[in-house]
Amino acid sequence: MKKAIPLALITLFLSGCSDKWGWYVVDPTTKSGWTNLQFLFSGLYYTVLLSLTAIIISVIVGLLIALPGLSDNKYLRAFNRTYVELVRAVPILVLILWVYYGLPQISGIAISVFWAGVIALALSDSAFQAEIFRAGIQSIDKGQYEASHTVSLNYVDTMRFIILPQAIKRILPALGNQLVYMLKMSSLVSVIGMQELTRKANELVVTEYRPLEIYTILLLEYLALILVVSYFVRRLEKSMRTDERN
Amino acid sequence: MQSTDSQAVITMDRVSKHFGNFQALKDVSLEVRSGERVVICGPSGSGKSTLIRCINQLEKHESGTIRVDGVELDDTAQSLNAIRAKVGMVFQQFNLFPHLTVRENLTIGPMRARNLSKADADILALQYLDRVRIPEQADKYPRQLSGGQQQRVAIARSLCMEPSIMLFDEPTSALDPEMINEVLDVMVELAGSGMTMICVTHEMGFARKVADTMVFMDHGEIVEKSEPGKFFKSPESHRCQEFLQKILHH
Numbered sequence: 001m002k003k004a005i006p007l008a009l010i011t012l013f014l015s016g017c018s019d020k021w022g023w024y025v026v027d028p029t030t031k032s033g034w035t036n037l038q039f040l041f042s043g044l045y046y047t048v049l050l051s052l053t054a055i056i057i058s059v060i061v062g063l064l065i066a067l068p069g070l071s072d073n074k075y076l077r078a079f080n081r082t083y084v085e086l087v088r089a090v091p092i093l094v095l096i097l098w099v100y101y102g103l104p105q106i107s108g109i110a111i112s113v114f115w116a117g118v119i120a121l122a123l124s125d126s127a128f129q130a131e132i133f134r135a136g137i138q139s140i141d142k143g144q145y146e147a148s149h150t151v152s153l154n155y156v157d158t159m160r161f162i163i164l165p166q167a168i169k170r171i172l173p174a175l176g177n178q179l180v181y182m183l184k185m186s187s188l189v190s191v192i193g194m195q196e197l198t199r200k201a202n203e204l205v206v207t208e209y210r211p212l213e214i215y216t217i218l219l220l221e222y223l224a225l226i227l228v229v230s231y232f233v234r235r236l237e238k239s240m241r242t243d244e245r246n
Numbered sequence: 247m248q249s250t251d252s253q254a255v256i257t258m259d260r261v262s263k264h265f266g267n268f269q270a271l272k273d274v275s276l277e278v279r280s281g282e283r284v285v286i287c288g289p290s291g292s293g294k295s296t297l298i299r300c301i302n303q304l305e306k307h308e309s310g311t312i313r314v315d316g317v318e319l320d321d322t323a324q325s326l327n328a329i330r331a332k333v334g335m336v337f338q339q340f341n342l343f344p345h346l347t348v349r350e351n352l353t354i355g356p357m358r359a360r361n362l363s364k365a366d367a368d369i370l371a372l373q374y375l376d377r378v379r380i381p382e383q384a385d386k387y388p389r390q391l392s393g394g395q396q397q398r399v400a401i402a403r404s405l406c407m408e409p410s411i412m413l414f415d416e417p418t419s420a421l422d423p424e425m426i427n428e429v430l431d432v433m434v435e436l437a438g439s440g441m442t443m444i445c446v447t448h449e450m451g452f453a454r455k456v457a458d459t460m461v462f463m464d465h466g467e468i469v470e471k472s473e474p475g476k477f478f479k480s481p482e483s484h485r486c487q488e489f490l491q492k493i494l495h496h
Binding site for chain 1: 302304327330331333334335337339341342343344345346354355358359360400403404406407
């Protein structure tokens with residue numbers, strides 16, 4: 001596996017010299033190539049903005065869905081199960097199309113491409129976030145609730161000050177995974193015209209007819225973006241691990 | 247010793263509790279007077295922990311009545327809140343909040359539940375840390391402390407809520423032997439201050455020193471209840487004699 005990556009890169013480089021490739025289309029030393037590159041990079045803004053907005057909303061919604069799942073009340077638990085099972089069963093692409101084209105018809109409110117994308121991504125991810133939160137909260141020792149009880153903390157304070165800070169620390173790697181997942185899934189919002197990375201690449205391909213080079217750049221853009229995000233998530237985990245338990 | 251004429255502050259009347267098919271408490275009745283020090287012992291699974299956990303409603307009893315300081319324990323939030331404010335508890339596993347410093351462990355209850363200002367809560371915390379003899383550890387995290395120190399922090403955390411009753415659930419059972427005494431010393435000091443205490447423990451030296459009343463439980467029942475002199479010298483029941491022989495082997 002470790003050998004496969006450099007091998008693939010070398011092949012890519014060598015074949016780049018052959019006549020199958022036409023790197024001129026994104027050659028930064030030429031004026032048109034540089035303009036094309038800038039055009040491709042300009043999608044980064046919406047990819048990041050869309051993903052971050054969606055992940056923030058999905059974390060909040062996920063937590064609000066997870067809490068009833070931990071209740072003693074069976075109706076609240078049933079609500080949690082139903083939500084998770086239903087939302088998890090819908091393909092993201094279908095949800096994006098439904099929210100953008102369908103939802104305005106029943107709600108009567110027009111939704112911008114950006115917010116349709118955010119709603120669809122956040123909704124879809126919230127089911128997974130809910131499961132992550134539930135597992136994280138369940139992993140906290142029962143003694144922590146009992147101790148909170150004996151110092152008279154109510155439910156909200158117990159969650160806010162005692163349980164969630166410990167649970168979030170434990171689920172941070174999983175939350176990082178979801179952020180990476182979200183960045184990748186945001187490419188699907190290109191189908192409704194969101195001007196993010198994938199859409200920009202598609203548009204350039206239509207005018208330049210060089211799908212191989214342009215989509216290769218697109219791959220590298222996602223790769224770089226996600227490596228950067230992973231690096232920061234890992235650093236955050238490390239800094240939070242300093243006050244881990246025993 | 248003193249205060250024999252004070253009123254009952256805890257009254258349990260025919261309390262029962264099941265875990266599935268297992269009956270943890272069978273019609274248990276017990277009265278504890280204000281300022282009384284009660285030590286409960288008995289083999290594991292005899293219902294000792296369940297008994298004291300019912301007193302602060304960590305376990306809900308199924309039948310019978312429990313009154314704490316005039317409040318009858320039912321399922322209402324009102325009675326639950328009243329009890330939590332009056333009854334402190336120390337656990338076998340300490341159950342400190344690992345992500346908070348010692349000081350924060352002590353101040354969170356007073357600040358959130360008793361609405362003390364941070365400054366007042368800090369003063370209170372340091373006062374009780376002083377009392378359990380570890381004021382210098384205030385800004386450490388629990389994992390940086392020894393087991394004995396952690397348990398003393400847990401005692402201080404409970405005292406910061408200024409309860410009138412303290413429950414101890416095998417407070418020294420999870421400790422290394424050399425740390426047991428530092429925790430017992432704190433408990434002896436607390437017993438001298440007139441606090442109503444119920445301790446589930448097998449530290450019979452401690453029991454002899456502080457207990458007003460000894461209780462022996464077996465199979466979910468109170469088998470023997472007497473003052474320590476009689477309890478250790480001439481227990482009435484056969485089961486209690488047997489148990490004491492086993493744990494007082496030296």
